[in-house]
Amino acid sequence: MKKQILYILLFISTIGFAQNPMVKAEIDTTNIRIGEQFQLKITVDETQNVIVPKLHLKGLEVIDSTQVDTIKNSLIRKYILTGFDSGAFYIPQQQIFVKNQAFLTDSLLVNVATIAIDTTKVKKFPIKSIKSEPYTFDDFKIYVYILLAALAIIGFWIYWFVIRKRKEEEEEPTYRALPPYEEAIYRLNELDEKLLWQNNKVKEYYSELTEIVRGYIERELKVPALEKTTDEVLDMLKDFKDAETIQTSEDTIKKLKALLQEADLVKFAKSKPLAIEIEEDRKDAQDIVSNLKPKPIIEENDELE
Incomplete structure (x- = not known):
């Protein structure tokens, strides 16, 4: 039953x-x-x-x-x-x-x-002969000192008689640089108006999108983010967060990691994300700019108060 x-x-x-x-x-x-x-x-x-x-x-x-x-x-x-x-x-x-x-x-x-290496097929090279002793700095230091002195004299002359005089004649600049956040939002809106990915220019779109985010990090945190790799930028931000020198969340750092890795795949692996994924990355870029800030410096007088 x-x-x-x-x-x-x-x-x-x-x-x-x-x-x-x-x-x-x-x-x-x-x-x-x-x-x-x-x-x-x-x-x-x-x-x-x-x-x-x-x-x-x-x-x-x-x-x-x-x-x-x-x-x-x-x-x-x-x-x-x-x-x-x-x-x-x-x-x-x-x-x-x-x-x-x-x-x-x-x-x-x-x-x-991993790819196994067949050691039986590795090419062997003969023993190299003894090399002559390389030159050292002491062999050329007198010439280096003379060259540096000449360059210093020429540089001083150019500054005193050309650059200094030109600075005195120039007017004060009539423009002001936007703060990092305002500049990033302005450039993101400009990027939207270009309609790059809508016209099959996905690689150019991701290059400019990540450049805006990296430029914001560089100006806001005063670090060379534009010159660093994706992993270096992420490691640097994790160190800042551990040291409590920036105000952000783990979710913001995860969004930044996903955005930079997606951009690397588009630029170097010819990946083709979907339209909904591109729109989500654009939204994440603005969230990163809005939620990644340096921690305010508290003066000693403020702490006493």
């Missing part, structure tokens, strides 16, 4: 799941080498009122993605992924919305391996 009831329940549950739209995620390989690309395909057995959110990954990178295709009453979207660190990484369950109901795909495991 118990077995019969169990079979009936299993039969009913099977019917119930068969009536629901199915979502499925699959990859064309589970083993790659560092930098090698593979394909992730998400299939939804429904074409009406389907929402496929932005892909969330850990340890893997999205190189490219296709538009949603409709094939035989199913929606299919493909992604080109890769990994730059060795190890085993999961593609976590992705949440798909079908007619306002959430469904989860299966999680998938991908192994990223």
Whole structure:
């Protein structure tokens, strides 16, 4: 009797799941080498009122993605992924919305391996001969001192008789520089009016967008953010936050990391984000500018009061 009831329940549950739209995620390989690309395909057995959110990954990178295709009453979207660190990484369950109901795909495991080096094929070089002793600073210091003295005299002459005289003749500037926040907002609005990404100039759009954000950080925090890499900027901000010299949140730093990494993928990996993702990055850029500030300096007199 118990077995019969169990079979009936299993039969009913099977019917119930068969009536629901199915979502499925699959990859064309589970083993790659560092930098090698593979394909992730998400299939939804429904074409009406389907929402496929932005892909969330850990340890893997999205190189490219296709538009949603409709094939035989199913929606299919493909992604080109890769990994730059060795190890085993999961593609976590992705949440798909079908007619306002959430469904989860299966999680998938991908192994990223390093490239083995065949030492038997490594080219060997002969032993180098003994080199002669290199020159030192002492061999040329007298000439360096003479050159520096001559340059100092020429520089003083140019300053005294040219630059100084020109400065005296110039009028006071009639303009004033905008504060960092106002300048960043002004440039973001100018960028919107250019309609770059709408005209398939996505790379130029992300270059200017990140330049505005980096320029704001450089002026507001007085650090060379325009000259640093993405990782260097993020490490610097984390150090500032740990030292409590800036006012911001972990969410703001996460948005900055996602924006700079997305821009790097667009500029160097030819990634093509969707319109909704570009609009979200534009919104994040303004949030970063609005929520990343140096901590006010409290004077000793204020603390006594």
